Amino acid sequence: MKYVLVSGGVISGIGKGVIASSSGLLLKTLGCKVTSIKIDPYMNVDAGTMAPTEHGEVFVLNDGGEVDLDLGNYERYLNVTLTRDNNITTGKMYKHVIEKERRGDYLGRTVQIVPHLTDAIQDWVERVARTPADDSNEEPDVCVIELGGTLGDIESAPFVEAMRQLRRRAGKDNFLQIHVSLVPVIHGELKTKPTQQAIRDARSAGLSPDLIACRCERSLDKATTDKIAMFCQVEPEQVVSVHDVVSTYHVPILLEQQGFLTQLSQGLKIDKQSIAPSLVTKGERIWRQWKTLTTSQEHVYETVSIALVGKYVSLHDSYLSVIKSLEHAAMACRRKLNIVWVDATNLEQETRESNPEAFHKAWHDVCTAEGILVPGGFGARGTEGMIAAAHWARTKGKPYLGICLGMQVAVIEYARNVCGISGAHSIELDQQTSDPVIIFMPEIDPVNMGGTMRLGSRPTIFQPNTEWSKLRSLYGLDRTTIDERHRHRYEVNPEYIDRLQAAGLHFIGKDDKGERMEIIELKDHPWYVGVQFHPEYLSRVLAPSKPFLGFVASAAGVFEPVVKASQAREAELANGVSEIII
Known part of the structure; x- marks a missing residue:
């Protein structure tokens, strides 16, 4: 190695x-x-409980690991599938060593930073470096290790010493x-x-x-x-x-x-x-392919404008995978991407009274964009603004993509304004709501925060009689099941499903038990799609995420040719003619 x-x-x-x-x-x-490991010297066991505005987005892996956003870069660049063990933190290593000490693995010896912690770090790195990460299912030849932070930081000292020792252990x-x-x-x-x-x-x-x-x-x-x-x-x-x-x-x-x-x-x-x-x-x-991709983009001049309506827009890295997924889709559509950042709070009526300039600018940005995207998030702040943006997109025929919370606010908006359920809301946002169309998932731990959500790769089953779906046409109508990564605690209340569907909101994708709503889509709309999963985690440079690709293609007015190109690409892959390698 x-x-x-x-x-x-x-x-x-x-x-x-x-x-x-x-x-x-x-x-x-x-x-x-090649495989990769990221070392983060903070005390958190993982990135799952960290605020996006402090450390950027939380990236979710197939195994449900909540990790640093840099692992998303590794997966996108190297076309590898990593695990939670590929992200090492100070908290994770101390927890590992203390658990060994409690079991008596050290035979009563005094447990110290050197050699016990530094040896544990090296053993962890050597084990993970040999774990297959690509479709060859073979042991990697090279492991790229990124040491987070800055050399000289006090919290990095044990990892620096471990890397010094690893150099000797690995050999000349x-x-x-x-x-x-x-x-x-x-x-x-x-x-x-x-x-x-x-x-x-x-x-x-x-x-x-x-x-x-x-x-x-x-x-x-x-x-x-x-x-x-x-x-x-x-x-x-x-x-x-x-x-x-x-x-x-x-x-x-x-x-x-x-x-x-x-x-x-x-x-x-x-x-x-x-x-x-x-x-x-x-x-x-x-x-x-990499050089062709980068150089060809230099000769693209037409743009596509996307309004990203979120609550963490003060730090763009909070939505890094969303940004990259939009870039991948825009490149596939031969467009330059123009993201318009809209703070969802500025779309609300309270802002109209307290800061009319911000209110009118935010609505100008939403109204003039070619597509509206509402990404995931937690908490009540800005959600009424998101609901207003979803209403605008639905009623004005503007392409809309809602991810996780973005799907939930679209359901709330539809329940209120189409089904006549004026009190429709989410339990997360209003615990006293009379009509909880979004509820807490019954199996989720309501007390402990870290690693307790519905996480990782899960199957979504397309429902019968949904061949009309624009999203399905991109995945391929012959596919009945897709696997995407999840990160959420709330879901659409099953008690309201029949009422919503009768009013025209189609739940075209459900979980493998048929109990959990995973995808919504409107039939007579240029593109109005909401997904409970996070498709941005699986987007690749040469294989854009299907929900993002359809959304950007609809916003750019090139949906039909993009569908044909995507279907031709899938046929090539199925026949072994071509291969997605990036």
Whole structure:
């Protein structure tokens, strides 16, 4: 097993996740089988209880793991399926060691950070690194490990020490470290001192970076590269410039152009001759498709405007997978994506009285957008604004996609304004409601918060006589079952289903027992779809999520050709003519 460690210095949030994902992608172009691990040094056991506005979205895996958003990047770039064990946190490791101590596994010894915690971290990494992650179902060749936070943070110390020891355990030529650092521009001059200090800090902690990825506004000139190489004790070719580009999809190309892949393969002593020819061919095809995708998008000029009506819009990373899914769909539709961020609270009548400027701007953005998307969320804040946006989309024939909470507010809106159930609401939003059309799922723990929702991959069954469905036409009318990832505590109340369906709200998808409503769709509407699951978690660059693809295609006015192209693609895959590789 070979390891690539990606660490960061100077400041956090400089793109370690993109560098880690790009490194894994480039290794896949050689034919290597790649997996990824993210280390987060916070005390939470997982990301499930963290507010989106504090740490970005919670990404959900097939096994129900609630993890850091960077694992979404890994899955999207590498086309792998990871598990909850691929995300390591301080809380998870301490819990693991304490449970071993309680069982008596340490035979009465004094349990310490070194060696017990650091050994546990290394054992965990070695075990997870060997877990198959792609469709080959074989042990990976390389594991890319991203160390979250910034070197020097007190909470990172045990992980830094564990990685230092792992380098010795892995052996010569089996461990390579990439250190991502910031090179700021001050008064027009590229400043290298922060990077020099960051490398000193890394070495003082026992780590020795083999490659230095310099994040900067503009490309490094030769003099700056040579200066960094000299003071950081590396060769100039070991310093790469990661300057601002049009999109993150260009980063792998930017790195490859600077010989980054050569440095990776030489540092890890990867012999391309020893890789199976079929994997080499597949890797070459990956690279051709990736470059074609990124370069073709540069020649797209028509746009599609989507109003994202949410409650966490102050931090866009709260909806990172939604953004990426919209990007994937827009690229498939040959459109440039324009997301209009709308705070749902600003659509409510209270804002009209307290802040009329924000109210009118929000409604202008909703009314002029070509599609309206209401994503998931928790709590009552902004939900009346979401209901108003769903009402506008339904009555004005505007393409609408509701995800999780977005589906629930669409049901509430329909119950109120079409079925005449004026008191319709959700138990989550109004516990005293007389008509709870959305209720708490009976099997969910109402007290403990972490990991207690309906989580992970679950089947959804398309119902009979729904061949008219636009969404089904994208999945394929011959498919009766789909698997998507879930994260929710509330569901549509079964007592209201017949009344809603009689009024024209079709529940075209239900769970495998036929008890839980998973998909709603209106029959005579350009696109009005709500899904209880989170389709954004399974979207891939060359395989956009079907609900997102149909939504964006309808908003762009190209639904019919996109359906035909999607069906042709599915037929190719079924016949083994083509392969989704990204």
